[in-house]
Amino acid sequence: MASEMEPEVQAIDRSLLECSAEEIAGKWLQATDLTREVYQHLAHCVPKIYCRGPNPFPQKEDTLAQHVLLGPMEWYICGEDPALGFPKLEQANKPSHLCGRVFKVGEPTYSCRDCAVDPTCVLCMECFLGSIHRDHRYRMTTSGGGGFCDCGDTEAWKEGPYCQKHKLSSSEVVEEEDPLVHLSEDVIARTYNIFAIMFRYAVDILTWEKESELPDDLEVAEKSDTYYCMLFNDEVHTYEQVIYTLQKAVNCTQKEAIGFATTVDRDGRRSVRYGDFQYCDQAKTVIVRNTSRQTKPLKVQVMHSSVAAHQNFGLKALSWLGSVIGYSDGLRRILCQVGLQEGPDGENSSLVDRLMLNDSKLWKGARSVYHQLFMSSLLMDLKYKKLFAVRFAKNYRQLQRDFMEDDHERAVSVTALSVQFFTAPTLARMLITEENLMTVIIKAFMDHLKHRDAQGRFQFERYTALQAFKFRRVQSLILDLKYVLISKPTEWSEELRQKFLQGFDAFLELLKCMQGMDPITRQVGQHIEMEPEWEAAFTLQMKLTHVISMVQDWCALDEKVLIEAYKKCLTVLTQCHGGFTDGEQPITLSICGHSVETIRYCVSQEKVSIHLPISRLLAGLHVLLSKSEVAYKFPELLPLSELSPPMLIEHPLRCLVLCAQVHAGMWRRNGFSLVNQIYYYHNVKCRREMFDKDILMLQTGVSMMDPNHFLMILLSRFELYQVFSTPDYGKRFSSEVTHKDVVQQNNTLIEEMLYLIIMLVGERFSPGVGQVGPAEEIRREIIHQLSIKPMAHSELVKSLPEDENKETGMESVIETVAHFKKPGLTGRGMYELKPECAREFNLYFYHFSRAEQSKAEEAQRKLKRENKEDTALPPPALPPFCPLFASLVNILQSDVMLYIMGTILQWAVEHHGSAWSESMLQRVLHLIGMALQEEKHHLENAVEGHVQTFAFTQKISKPGDAPNNSPSILAMLETLQNAPSLEVHKDMIRWLLKMFNTIKKIRESSSSSPVAEAEGTILEESSRDKDKAERKRKAEIARLRREKIMAQMSEMQRHFIDENKELFQQTIELDASVSAAPDNSPPVSDTALTALGPAQTQVPEPRQFVTCILCQEEQEVTVESRAMVLAAFVQRSTVLSKDRTKVIENPEKYDPLFMHPDLSCGTHTGSCGHAMHAHCWQRYFDSVQAKEQRRQQRLRLHTSYDVENGEFLCPLCECLSNTVIPLLLPPRSALSRRLNFSEQPDLTQWTRTITQQIKVTQMLRKDGSAAADTPSSEDTEDMNIIPIPEGFRPDFYPRNPYSDSIKEMLTTFGTATFKVGLKVHPNEGDPRVPTMCWGTCAYTIQSIERILSDEEKPVFGPLPCRLDDCLRSLTRFAAAHWTVTLLPVVQGHFCKLFASLVPNDSYEDLPCILDVDMFHLLVGLVLAFPALQCQDFSGSSLATGDLHIFHLVTMAHIVQILLTSCTEENGMDQENPTGEEELAILSLHKTLHQYTGSALEEAPSGWHLWRSVRAGIMPFLKCSALFFHYLNGVPAPPDLQVSGTSHFEHLCNYLSLPTNLIRLFQENSNIMNSLIESWCQNSEVKRYLSGERGAISYPRGANKLIDLPEDYSSLINQASNFSCPKSGGDKSRAPTLCLVCGSLLCSQSYCCQAELEGEDVGACTAHTYSCGSGAGIFLRVRECQVLFLAGKTKGCFYSPPYLDDYGETDQGLRRGNPLHLCQERFRKIQKLWQQHSITEEIGHAQEANQTLVGIDWQHL
């Protein structure tokens, strides 16, 4: 049916193509009713262009539209060809100085922390780079799309508003001139006409709501029956749901469904079916039915195709308007006029109003088009921006209401434009005064919080997801309020005052609804049943925090406003507390002859609330009165006499008591919600307007009260009045055991109360309370944070309160209090407190949490001990109070305070069981210290003749009054000084007594004798010495005890390990490494060492003993013994690859015998070097496997390793492994112990012999295989022709010398290499197994040589043990592997490899010499050779063969180098060759020149040639040296173990090569000439020389990760320009950079998923398969995060190589500090890659963090 219903796109109407824009425009110019003419044209043409088939063709449609519809309009506007007209307009235009660039998603934006008026002022990258701010403190973020560059907006920047590009040239006038003066009258009139028609047309059609009818003037006579089923997006349904539903509803493939869903998500709507009405309606029904189950259904409309067509064109028209006004500011102004002109329906009927008011009804795509138009028109024209702002403010409440109902994100809502007006200071102020904006916003906000309790306070429902969603929307209103207030007025007009105070009233109304909300009552008996809702209230409080602060800031700016606000606030507070003293009779409290009346109220029994914003606001304003001195200047204007201090303090005090009681465990049954609330109350995000203000309020109230009265009320609220007013409380409780809990509770409450008193007197760092500036406040915060521990910048920032501009003010003071310590290769930069700042440390700093306090105490005491100081932490000297708060200090010397101190000291002296605590004592001592400090300060600053009122020392010297006649406080301190149980406090008490004496001396200043002081010091001194000695003795005892314990522990541990071998997988590094120092035994010192050949230095292989890490048994490595193995990890690698496009297409057919010199598709082997018995390993692996199976069944969990693929973790170090390598002795000595009796053949002879031997074996093999079929006569003939060389016994099969266990392991590792390297099923009989083994040996050596060269390390320098072990065992394994393979197979490989150098007719598919990696060839030949040599009894030795093979390959390599070396770079003059080498090489080059038929270019110079050969061959020589070293066990010459000079000569000596390499050719010229000839005549060589193909040249360049830019923002910029390669031009959401090849990928997204081995995987995973053969390193650009991937299931995040100036990374780009490349860290990542450690790194990360295992890495 579908085919019938979905007609093909109809052919385009010819008339459209033939129409001429000029003609139509001409017709319009004559028209009397232009609107009708244009509408007719549109009605006729639009449906013929747009929406003519099931799928849109945007490009084709737009081209036609431009031709038929927009072209005429452009002609009409210009009155001539627009191609001429528009440039003219552009030229006449005086461009605006605003940049106005609209940001794309992900584009970097910059804000200057020094100059931006607020953080919403941002620059685009181009403007930023051309501005002065690039040298300022700036912040970088990535845009979420929308918003534009503020460059050129003088209001946005305190300094440097223009970048270089947008700078005003000095001659130009700054004043605004009417841009219309640059246009001719005609153009103005015509533009006006067209703009008016088109803008109205677009608005009409976009807001059109009928689905199958058009507006009358667009309706045409004949209408087709074609409809669309239009699907709209919402924020409710997921991608998966939509895709699934579509597949069902419209019968499309998954791919199509994904396409639809992607477009719906991007544009907001997409037609999913085209056809007649019924057909579309049917799809709609299915979609609605399918998506309506849990939520509201997806929005679907069946829409007539002509409606869709006009809507599409409507959008096009809007974009067109946007682009046309780009030509001239005058045109832009006309459009603004048209847009804001009031329409026929009066108020709110302008086109702009209509669009705004319909915003929530429009689909996403339509919204973003018209928002963009607004941004480029109304917001770019300063005059109209104002008018637009007024329209916006007038519609504000309606728009917000719509937004609440709208289910789109705020970013696509017109309400998000608020930031554009509200943050502009003059606009904001204008809107406040003219539109009463502040009140409007607050009222709109209140509209949405309707739920109230009986007292009219907010009441929040349970915080569900939907609630949270709605609530988040409401919060955007707070954000708007914040924007309005963010820039503070510099001047106040009467109007502004009035409107601000109106706004303040509204704000008080709002706060009033919060005062006392969420009240709680202590739960006794039973635990609460359901945690009450608390989050919403706190979220509200948290969001309002900055607004509250800003309101206070505003008030502070104007005295009149401050006074009025203060009055208003007080009035509202009084209202809230109406009836506060009603009810019960007041009670009377009395202590020490003082008495006070108060209400009867217990926090533990009645309702209490944490939310007291009105009280707190008043406290803030009160401090401002003090700070601005208004309180002293206009006391008569202030209602100070109306203040009732007990009323002011009541609620904040209750709140603080609540915290104390919670801490004392009295509210346990109220559950976690309360604990959380208390936490946030103190948290840095909230405390500024909560806890801090409560303390302020208490300080305010208490400063107006008799301190004795206050202290009694305090005792009463803490429910401690009884304790202190009852004599002998302590004694009573010491005898009663039953009330232990109560005693404990009371102790805590007493501690808390004392703490509160300390805070009230000690916290004077808020400007206005104490005589300090704002810098001192922040300085003190930092000192106390750093007293806990050194901190990184971000940590410190997190612990400090941020203002509305996200600033902490930290930078201004940090230098004065801390040293910065740079980060190393890991970790972060740290700030450390300067030692001199420790003096300012206050143990009872009010922002410390309990944990922080005890950590800080410990840290500070430790510091003091380290500095050999006493450990007292006395209160620091404090700044004086401001006069309004000055009386607070009297608390310290008030009678009740002294009484409380005395009582507690008494308890301590009498030591009453549990009725007191050391913390209590410590606090009392601190308070005494504070009082002494205060008195000292008073005395020192005393004015002559002024009466000294602070006399604490006198008061504490007096014994207590009746009835208990207690000793004086001083006397008790002296007693306590000697109490043995109070060791910890001794230093403090001593400090107090000393302080006391100092004060006494100041008081007696005139009569004081210097002798007495000296005496005092001496006494002090000697007692301190004694103390020190004592401390030292104790420390020594402690040390000895520690050592003993350690010894016991390690003994126990050893035992444990022995008994739990299987469990023993932890990281205890018992170095069971194999290298028992074989290299360190230097048996040969001076003699030259030779690694191979007949002259090979004979070194007895040291006996090797290895300890098994599993059973701890030691065993010698021998040929016959049980196998010992190393855990190993084999992986494919492209690290050395020069051609990443090459992949093994068909692994079943792929022949790895020859390695191409581009080294693509290598196989790497690594090992952690941990050895175990083969059988122990087998057992271990079996148990891992079994455990894993059980675990998977039970938990369905993934592990970091894939057991099914043979993966396991090394039992000792948890290193990821997938096989084991057997440990072996040098296999050559094990194989041939035959002596060399005879003269060894030279290269020529040897080559001939080998060629013959090869022929014989080939014949025999052919014969053997052909014998069964038809015996060919030719063969037998050949057989006769080729004589069997002397001593060659092809029928001989040697005995395998290895034990069964070793043989088994040889097979195991060989098979693993084959399986992993080729990604095929294991098959131990496959002939490719041995070649894979040789290959991985060669590749691994090459990769290590590469790393050593890159790091400029010597080839035999100190190699890490594990590498050394790995290479040794790998080489020896590869050399021994042939013994477990069928002899003919290895022989066959040898023959073929050999044939690539020495021609042999039997092969046709041999690669040309340019296409063979010579080192791989060498390894293959050498390791396969024994298979042939073992049948040779002629006396020619294995060593001879090795040497000749090596020489042959070396010569081939030299030829290869000469053929491929680029000769162009020769800037040298032709010099006469002088050296022997140079002459030799010139002649060789000549030979080549000759054999290549002169195709090889003429030799530049001998010197140059020789230099390039030497350089080109070095890697090969180094690799060969490593190879033969490990193969034959000849120690490395000492010269090669140090770095520095070129090792060329040493290498040649070690490798038995002449230093003049060309001599090899000369000595063997017989054979070599013919060989060279055969190599050069290969057709591929010819093709190369004639430039038809390329070839690798030598030395191969290093493979590095890509170069990264220094500045991270250029990466962000690059990524923001990157669009998804699959979904035409869409910006990628997670652009990810491959650090290996530099490709940008569209990661973590449906659009770019690819199929890999039958599974859908993300772009990154797919990319790793080609680029890194499974392993990949990426940089997620938006997150600034490095991603490691391996295979489909493994991955981890790694710290990025970008650091900010504070030495920290910013994963997730949350902080926005400028980031710069850290070379060291990047090199570390590169090294991980080069060492093939990515997989291992992932394994470790996943073991350490199990959550990484659960991530679906393949979707990235």
Ligand SMILES: [Zn+2]
């Ligand atoms: Zn800009």
Ligand SMILES: [Zn+2]
């Ligand atoms: Zn600019």
Ligand SMILES: [Zn+2]
């Ligand atoms: Zn700046």
Ligand SMILES: [Zn+2]
């Ligand atoms: Zn063992």
Ligand SMILES: [Zn+2]
């Ligand atoms: Zn290990």
Ligand SMILES: [Zn+2]
């Ligand atoms: Zn994509």
Ligand SMILES: [Zn+2]
């Ligand atoms: Zn790549």
